[in-house]
Each structure stands twice: as structure tokens, then as C-alpha cells.
Amino acid sequence: MTIDDSTTYVPNDYESEKASNSYLMSVIAIMVGMPLPIINLIATMIFFLGNLKASKFIRWHCTQALFSQLAIVIMNSIGFSWTMTIIFGENVITNRYLAYMITIFAFNVFEFIVTIHGAVVTRKGKHTEWWIFGPLTNLFLGSLN
Numbered sequence: 001m002t003i004d005d006s007t008t009y010v011p012n013d014y015e016s017e018k019a020s021n022s023y024l025m026s027v028i029a030i031m032v033g034m035p036l037p038i039i040n041l042i043a044t045m046i047f048f049l050g051n052l053k054a055s056k057f058i059r060w061h062c063t064q065a066l067f068s069q070l071a072i073v074i075m076n077s078i079g080f081s082w083t084m085t086i087i088f089g090e091n092v093i094t095n096r097y098l099a100y101m102i103t104i105f106a107f108n109v110f111e112f113i114v115t116i117h118g119a120v121v122t123r124k125g126k127h128t129e130w131w132i133f134g135p136l137t138n139l140f141l142g143s144l145n
Contacts, residue, residue, distance in 0.1 A: 009144055011057045011125050018054060019061035020123035022047055023115045026069050038077075044069040060141050061122055065115070067133040072111055075104045 011019065022044070029043035048062040079101055085091045114130060121128045127144050129135070 009057065009127075011055070013125075015055050015057045016123050016125040018051060018058045020119045022051070022058070022062040022065040023119035023122065026065055027112070027115055027119070038073055041066075041069045041073045056141065057127070057144060060127075060137055060144055061118075063141055064130060064133045064137040065118075067136050068111060068115070068130065071133075072108065075107060079104045 025047045026040050026044050029040040044062075044066050048066045051058050051062050054062075082091075082097060082100065086093060086097065091097075118128050118130070129137070
């Protein structure tokens with residue numbers, strides 16, 4: 001995660017708050033829909049769609065939050081279905097399964113921390129790009145510089 005202080009665009013207070021809310025939306029959705037990870041994606045998607053006509057700063061951060069939630073949902077869905085095949089099927093717990101579950105647990109914790117940090121930094125009007133999702137967002141929307 002990098003914080004880009006060289007961004008020439010300085011968002012106003014309203015834009016900083018809306019961009020920050022794009023990250024907070026997924027955190028709040030985690031608290032509400034913990035057993036169903038798709039709830040986070042749906043909440044972030046609704047916020048994203050509601051801000052399609054917003055400034056580029058807001059859209060950029062909504063898009064980055066959306067990409068991160070999409071990755072989380074994919075990873076968690078694989079883990080959920082694998083767990084269900086162990087519980088209800090003939091599969092057994094293997095080292096590969098345990099390694100995957102530890103990996104997605106660590107990724108979820110890391111993403112939660114980075115999301116909170118992104119919300120705080122963005123609320124201060126600073127642009128923050130996450131390692132994977134920042135360049136992906138730049139690919140789709142262009143850089144804010």
C-alpha cells in the first residue's frame with residue numbers, strides 16, 4: 001500500500017468523505033453479513049453504482065474497494081465450498097486445505113486492516129493505492145496524477 005503525496009489533485013472535504021465511505025462500506029457490511037461474504041460485495045457494488053457520476057477521486061476509490069471485495073468474495077467462496085465438500089461430501093481435511101484456509105484467513109485480516117487504513121488516509125484527502133488493486137484501478141480509470 002502506498003500513499004501518494006505527489007498527487008496534484010486535492011479533493012475537497014466532501015470528496016474525501018465519500019471516498020473514505022467507499023472503504024467503510026465494506027467494513028460495515030462485514031459486521032452485518034459475516035457468514036455471507038457476498039453481502040460485502042453487494043454493499044460495495046451499490047455504493048460504487050451510486051457514485052458513478054461522482055468526481056474521479058471518489059470513483060477511483062470506490063473502484064479500488066470494489067476490486068478488493070471481489071477478490072475476497074472469490075477466495076472466501078472457494079474456501080466455503082471446499083469446507084462444505086468436507087462436511088457433506090467424501091473429502092477429508094488435508095494439508096492443502098489447511099494451508100488454503102490459513103492463507104484466506106490471513107488475507108481477510110490483512111484486507112480488513114488495509115481497508116480501515118485506507119478509509120482513514122482517504123478521509124484526510126490523501127490518495128492511497130493498494131499493491132494489487134491500485135494498478136488494476138489505474139488500468140480501468142487512469143491515474144489520479
